[in-house]
Amino acid sequence: MNTPPIQPVPPPPPRVPGRTANRLLVAGLVLSLVLTGLLLAQDSDWMFLALLLAALFGLALVGLPATLFLVYSLRQPAPDVSPAMRRTIFGSAIGLVLCGAWLGFALGNAPSILAGAIGAALGLAAIARAVRIPAAPAGTPTLVYGRSSQAQLKNDLRNLVLREDGFFSEHHYYAARPEIQEAVLPSAGDSMVVVAADTVGWHAVARPANLPSTACGIWIGMLPAGGMHGAPEGEPRRWPDRK
Numbered sequence: 001m002n003t004p005p006i007q008p009v010p011p012p013p014p015r016v017p018g019r020t021a022n023r024l025l026v027a028g029l030v031l032s033l034v035l036t037g038l039l040l041a042q043d044s045d046w047m048f049l050a051l052l053l054a055a056l057f058g059l060a061l062v063g064l065p066a067t068l069f070l071v072y073s074l075r076q077p078a079p080d081v082s083p084a085m086r087r088t089i090f091g092s093a094i095g096l097v098l099c100g101a102w103l104g105f106a107l108g109n110a111p112s113i114l115a116g117a118i119g120a121a122l123g124l125a126a127i128a129r130a131v132r133i134p135a136a137p138a139g140t141p142t143l144v145y146g147r148s149s150q151a152q153l154k155n156d157l158r159n160l161v162l163r164e165d166g167f168f169s170e171h172h173y174y175a176a177r178p179e180i181q182e183a184v185l186p187s188a189g190d191s192m193v194v195v196a197a198d199t200v201g202w203h204a205v206a207r208p209a210n211l212p213s214t215a216c217g218i219w220i221g222m223l224p225a226g227g228m229h230g231a232p233e234g235e236p237r238r239w240p241d242r243k
Contacts, residue, residue, distance in 0.1 A: 025061045029054060029058055032054035032057055035050045036050040036051050052109075055099075055103060055112075056115055058099070059096070059100065059119050062092060063092055063096040063122055063123065064092070065088050065089060065091075066089055066092035066093040066126035067122055069092075070122065070129060073130075089130045090127060090130065093123040093127045096122055097124060100115070100116035100120030102116070103115050104117060152208075153236075154236035156192065156206060157206060157236040160192070160194070160204055160218070163180050164180070164202060174196040174198065174200075174221075175194070175196055175202075180194075192205070200222045201222030202221065203218065203222070203228065204217065214238060215238070217236065221233075
């Protein structure tokens with residue numbers, strides 16, 4: 001008896017790191033500039049504080065790429081850094097150092113000196129961290145696309161669970177990759193190895209083409225040797241690929 005075709009689960013939409021923060025910072029910068037103009041027209045002494053606020057929002061916008069990189073670089077595994085991403089990080093970090101120096105020396109008050117010191121420290125830390133992470137091949141996507149690619153790969157593995165369950169209900173054993181080749185096609189360029197153990201279970205390991213330092217795996221029924229990095233049954237798990 002043939003089972004009805006299984007509809008694959010669509011991948012979740014990629015979440016762009018920093019998009020909300022960028023919008024908030026842009027809105028804050030615009031509002032602070034408008035406030036500065038209004039206070040200047042009224043010849044108010046508060047104008048300098050509004051100008052300082054605008055400078056702080058500008059500094060945060062300049063340093064957002066470098067700050068995001070610092071946050072994601074502390075995760076395991078660290079992100080792949082393409083040449084284009086490296087240039088963006090260096091530009092943002094240098095901007096942080098220069099803007100921090102300007103805040104500290106040009107305005108000269110205690111809040112501006114503190115903000116400038118924090119900005120300069122973040123910029124120098126981002127430069128040092130980017131230098132330590134090996135460069136990825138040209139064409140490697142930025143953080144947002146790297147995370148999206150991993151989400152797509154995990155979704156492919158979840159769809160594989162549905163295909164294997166459907167195959168088992170029809171044939172009473174789990175399929176190796178050639179038996180479900182047409183039904184299991186990972187994203188372009190990605191690789192997927194399926195190891196079936198007859199009626200006991202199966203596991204699969206997939207690797208994204210644009211993130212060679214990452215692997216994702218899933219297992220059903222029989223935990224593979226090595227434990228698959230602590231992955232629970234039926235849930236994809238990502239880990240650094242040491243191959």
